[in-house]
Amino acid sequence: MICSECSKENLLKVELCSYCQAKIQLRETRILSDLTSQEIVEIIESDLRGAYPPKGMSLAKSDGPDAIWRVTGVLDKYFNNVTCVNWDPEETSIRVKKLIEEFNTYGVDYTWWISPTSSLVDLPKLLEKHGMFYQEDFPGMAVDLLNLKYEYAQVTDLKGFKIFRVDNKVQLNDFVNAYIIATNSNPKMQSGLVSLFTKSGYKKNNDWSLYSATLNGKTVSTTALFTGAGVAGIYLVSTIPSARRRNIATKIVVHALKQARDHGYTIGTLQASEEGLGLYLKLGFRKYCSFPLYTKYHIS
Numbered sequence: 001m002i003c004s005e006c007s008k009e010n011l012l013k014v015e016l017c018s019y020c021q022a023k024i025q026l027r028e029t030r031i032l033s034d035l036t037s038q039e040i041v042e043i044i045e046s047d048l049r050g051a052y053p054p055k056g057m058s059l060a061k062s063d064g065p066d067a068i069w070r071v072t073g074v075l076d077k078y079f080n081n082v083t084c085v086n087w088d089p090e091e092t093s094i095r096v097k098k099l100i101e102e103f104n105t106y107g108v109d110y111t112w113w114i115s116p117t118s119s120l121v122d123l124p125k126l127l128e129k130h131g132m133f134y135q136e137d138f139p140g141m142a143v144d145l146l147n148l149k150y151e152y153a154q155v156t157d158l159k160g161f162k163i164f165r166v167d168n169k170v171q172l173n174d175f176v177n178a179y180i181i182a183t184n185s186n187p188k189m190q191s192g193l194v195s196l197f198t199k200s201g202y203k204k205n206n207d208w209s210l211y212s213a214t215l216n217g218k219t220v221s222t223t224a225l226f227t228g229a230g231v232a233g234i235y236l237v238s239t240i241p242s243a244r245r246r247n248i249a250t251k252i253v254v255h256a257l258k259q260a261r262d263h264g265y266t267i268g269t270l271q272a273s274e275e276g277l278g279l280y281l282k283l284g285f286r287k288y289c290s291f292p293l294y295t296k297y298h299i300s
Helices: 037-051 089-104 123-129 169-183 187-200 248-262 277-283
Strands: 060-063 067-071 080-085 110-113 133-144 161-165 208-215 218-226 232-239 267-271 286-296
Touching (some): 037 080, 037 218, 037 232, 037 267, 037 286, 080 089, 123 133, 133 277, 161 248, 169 208, 169 218, 169 232, 187 208, 208 248, 218 248, 248 277
Parallel strands (some): 080 110
Antiparallel strands (some): 060 067, 067 080, 110 286, 133 267, 133 286, 161 208, 218 232
């Protein structure tokens, strides 16, 4: 384990550096070929549960043991969600009803991720019964970072192109603004998402690292790296419309994954959108499972 503060190698898997006492994040150091498909699915699930939504602020939450969910108040469905429930099947109907009623009291859009390993076969019907609708299946994917196909991330004929890690409030505001434009999200979420990442932490030794790509000083693409679950989880990949089809999204994702690899992480994970699936397959990601996503809108 390499300490990010003093760059010295610690021979044991410890939480504090033996030399400077800085906190060391524990990493999943096995490679995919050492794992069963079931183990890989559990790693992908664990990363999503740890990452979404970022845990810096909440109006209401549960961090387990039988349900993981959070209402942040950010005006976007992806930042108010349920990522895991592990209920007795006989209790599921009433507990779904109560949890949806609680989410509804906050008047925000929200989502419910159904875990690939969920044994609650009636859950989709119960969600629809209480006003949620099926959005799509998100492939759960993983890659061995030691075999990442980074040659597909070449960017040519782009003068003034730069990728960097977000490190201050101005850069964070630009990151969020570009993400909103790229995803056609509600502009009113700007201040909320900035606050969420400010409180969750996005600087050195935090679980989140945010990366921006700029063209001539303008932020045109984003990605977020979450390492709090021991792997390199990719989130918030976006590119504004005017900068698309130039391989920029591939470049920034590869940059984030290489940074994680250089810090000792061996596995990358993500949940792919339909638009991004081809990109990730080219880089060496493989689909291991699917996450059905259900949505409810309160904000027009």
